[in-house]
Amino acid sequence: MYPRPRRRRALAAVSVLLLGALLSPMATASASPAAPETPESARIDLVLDLSGSMNENDAGGETRLAAAKQAVTRIIDTAPEEAPLGLRVYGATYPGEDKKRGCADTQQVLPVSPMDRPARAAAKKRVAGFKAVGFTPIGVSLRAAAEDLGAKGERRIILVSDGDDTCAPPPPCEVARELKAQGIDLAVDVVGFRTPSSARAQLKCIAKVTGGSYADADDADSLTADLGALFRKAWRTYHATGRPVAGSLTGCQDAPLVTPGQYLDRFTGGRDLYYRVKKRPDQLLQVSATAVAEEGYGRGSLITVAAGPPGDGEPRAWLREFEQSMGWANVITTGGRSKPGSDNEKPAPGDVGCIMVENDVTDSGDKPMPVELLVGIADRTTRAAGAPTPKPRTGADAEGGFSFNSATPIGPGTHRQSIAVGEAPFWRVELKAGQKLTVRAGVDIPADFPNTGGTTGWNLDVYNAQRESTQCNEKNDSTELLTGRRGHIERVCGPWEITEQDGAKSSDPKGYDVPGTYYIQAQIAEPDARAKGLVVPISLTVDISGTPRSGNGPVFSFGDDAAQGPSRPGTNGNGGTTTAAKHEDSPLEKLALPAGVGAGVLLLGGIAFYALRRRTAA
Known part of the structure; x- marks a missing residue:
């Protein structure tokens, strides 16, 4: 369902024509109002070519096998702990000429499971010992990888190959069509590694018929980058984070008290969110809110943050900022700071004010949408240096x-x-x-x-x-x-x-x-x-x-x-x-x-x- 924009009394009517489409699946919120959850990660099986041609020394001054080990090790190192990842290889154990034996040479060396510390260490040890010796049974390996992943949830196979299937039949593209025809929610992404033009069409076909992606790589760096991009796409996009909080849906009077920090809440239906915050008149307040959509929302959607003393109306005496969704957005983000100076300050009873995040993004019946809330406080008299800034990376x-x-x-x-x-x-x-x-x-x-x-x-x-x-x-x-x-x-x-x-x-x-x-x-x-x-x-x-x-x-x-x-x-x-x-x-x-x-x-x-x-x- 696509949330529909609504107009509230706080916003002036605006005539806007907007173009765009949401491109990526986003983090989903929990059904519990108190604890939004991150989405379940896609199950991924990496299928790696260890046929004899991987010993060629043409991957940027090293063998294809060495480059592949480097790229796969980095994927293992950087996989989220909760991400179910498996590894299957082919051509790794049989060095002989018997085609029947060579075309059955495919093994699952790492079961599809979360990458906790022991699993990570074991996987890297297995990768370090890989040898490339045999045939190229791509079609057989795709069938086996589909079985590795099971029958539930989002699943992806990421295939790395440097050439043609030397064991067809079955032709690998026909195997891909076969898996898709079974109604399996499975896509195959393919990286062609130093792949000749004669094999590229075959590998592209595998990706195309399953709704996957194809990329070419020529050396270790490009293989690492391509694999990293494909794994990120499968694991997650924007990852909303913060301390779980459940803002009040009925106003400031029963809202939770928030201190400086980042919080994770959710928009439900068309309801606004309210929080209490303690701020003295000599302090400044920053409030930033980021709404994260799982699916596309109305292109006239708006999000507003406001803060001020609680009262009968909406709090806005300290700050009010709002932002309208943009053409290709799957987040709407906005923020503001209260302005220094006595003319801009209105004290709150007991120094406890109210924050409102106004929801003009979702309507009743829409899926819950995660919302990040960032709250900051500054003393006007504080001029000391803040926290150390991170060292730039290259x-x-x-x-x-x-x-x-x-x-x-x-x-x-x-x-x-x-x-x-x-x-x-x-x-x-x-x-x-x-x-x-x-x-x-x-x-x-x-x-x-x-x-x-x-x-x-x-x-x-x-x-x-x-x-x-x-x-x-x-x-x-x-x-x-x-x-x-x-x-x-x-x-x-x-x-x-x-x-x-x-x-x-x-x-x-x-x-x-x-x-x-x-x-x-x-x-x-x-x-x-x-x-x-x-x-x-x-x-x-x-x-x-x-x-x-x-x-x-x-x-x-x-x-x-x-x-x-x-x-x-x-x-x-x-x-x-x-x-x-x-x-x-x-x-x-x-x-x-x-x-x-x-x-x-x-x-x-x-x-x-x-x-x-x-x-x-x-």
């Missing part, structure tokens, strides 16, 4: 993360990797007042990229420290349409100067008035399933110029478990373990680009599409 470690919390810290320079079409990775940069930010994102579109009829685009978005989407450039054009285009295509956001909001000044409508953590997101968005999952190389260039000014702005505390990007796996920058890091950082930040969350502004053929933002303080 190379393979700079691959994007799956959400705001797992956004990968990067610095100035060009960062390259591969992503699957439909993925939407996050990075983060630290910015000070006086600096200027320019972001350039490029994608290399291959000659055989499907022409999807005018609705595929290369998208670049920047979110500010309040987790609100900012203006990309003077035209606010963050999307480059790809219809009929091939080769290198770039989008540029900026340059924008980071200012520092003064008490008497209103917020910069471009959204670059708050120094701190800024988030970058890139995506190839495509409503057409023919392009989904294709792996393409991208580049992300960040330029930070200008001279930082000594800041007078307040330092916000978001709690120990509200990591806005851990400095290293499992920590929040202060040495404490974070909720988000436990579930995301170690597996997701190491994988090449997460899948998932595109937010862009699309102008297409006369259809106008606007992002709506209003900032007011009573």
Whole structure:
């Protein structure tokens, strides 16, 4: 079901025509109002070619076998603990010439099971001992892998092969059709590793008939990147995290008290969410909310955050921010801060105010939708340095993360990797007042990229420290349409100067008035399933110029478990373990680009599409 937008008394009527389609499955909420759950991970069986041709020394200066071991070891290292992963090989044990024996040479060396620490260690030991000696029974191995995965839930086979099936019949593409015809909820993704053109059509056919993806790899780095993209796509997209909380549906009077930190709640029906928060008049408040859709929602959907003293009406005396959904969004995110200065402050009785997250996304009967709530408090007189910022990452470690919390810290320079079409990775940069930010994102579109009829685009978005989407450039054009285009295509956001909001000044409508953590997101968005999952190389260039000014702005505390990007796996920058890091950082930040969350502004053929933002303080 697709949630439908509603209009409330708090929002002005807006006439908007919006274009786009949600591209990726999202995290689902629990049926329990108190504890939203993460979705059950897809069951995956990796099928690896260990035929004799894998001993060839043409994979970037090493054997194909060595490159495959490296790539598979990284997948094992970075798999989420809860992700059921299995490994099957073929051509690994029989070195002789008897075709009957050679074509039966397929073994499940790792059962499909969660990757806890013992399973991870055992799997890596098995991979280290792999030898490539035999035949190439692809079709037989696909049938066996389907049995490995069982008959329930979402299942995927990821096949790595360097050539033709030397054991057909059965032809591997016919086996793929056979599995699909059985009604099995199973897709086969394929990586052709140094594959000759004669075998490529066969491997592409396997992916096509099962609704999977195909990618080519020529060396260890590209194989690792391609496998990482395919596994991320299968495991999860945006991973909503936070301490479970159940906001009140009836107003502030019976709302739970929240302290600085990140929380995970859910929109149910068309109900708003309320929370209490303690804030003295000499303190400032930041509230950010991110609604995460499992399926597409009405393209006129809005989310609003507001806060102020509780009363008969809606709280908004401290802050009010709202954001309208964008063309390819599967999240709507917005946030705001109360403004310094006595004229902007209205004390609350007992210093306990109310936060409201207004839900104009779902209606009665719609599926529950996870909502991240980030709460921060700052003393106006505090000017000391905040928590240590994470060290920027480079190379393979700079691959994007799956959400705001797992956004990968990067610095100035060009960062390259591969992503699957439909993925939407996050990075983060630290910015000070006086600096200027320019972001350039490029994608290399291959000659055989499907022409999807005018609705595929290369998208670049920047979110500010309040987790609100900012203006990309003077035209606010963050999307480059790809219809009929091939080769290198770039989008540029900026340059924008980071200012520092003064008490008497209103917020910069471009959204670059708050120094701190800024988030970058890139995506190839495509409503057409023919392009989904294709792996393409991208580049992300960040330029930070200008001279930082000594800041007078307040330092916000978001709690120990509200990591806005851990400095290293499992920590929040202060040495404490974070909720988000436990579930995301170690597996997701190491994988090449997460899948998932595109937010862009699309102008297409006369259809106008606007992002709506209003900032007011009573």
